[in-house]
Amino acid sequence: MRAKIPVQSCPCCSGKVNTAKAITDGTNNTPLDGDLCVCLHCGEVLAFNADTSLRKPKDSDYNRFELIDLMRLSLHSLDVKAKLKQARDASRLQ
Numbered sequence: 001m002r003a004k005i006p007v008q009s010c011p012c013c014s015g016k017v018n019t020a021k022a023i024t025d026g027t028n029n030t031p032l033d034g035d036l037c038v039c040l041h042c043g044e045v046l047a048f049n050a051d052t053s054l055r056k057p058k059d060s061d062y063n064r065f066e067l068i069d070l071m072r073l074s075l076h077s078l079d080v081k082a083k084l085k086q087a088r089d090a091s092r093l094q
Contacts, residue, residue, distance in 0.1 A: 006052060011054055036061060
């Protein structure tokens with residue numbers, strides 16, 4: 001699921017965010033309070049508020065998900081961070 005959300009800034013890096021993709025196979029097109037996502041600008045895990053604004057996750061946000069979903073989320077976060085590092089390293093070599 002990919003959902004359009006109001007354009008907003010990541011609370012970790014201030015990158016502009018306007019879409020979200022679910023980590024589970026749910027059919028809901030609108031993120032719910034406590035749903036998690038990864039910022040593609042910094043790779044940090046974020047959580048949604050009820051109004052779809054973003055915030056840093058609370059410990060209780062993680063309790064709603066199965067371990068396999070949290071592992072997927074962590075791998076996605078690490079993948080984004082690795083790609084960002086590769087891009088930074090490549091730009092330094094030029």
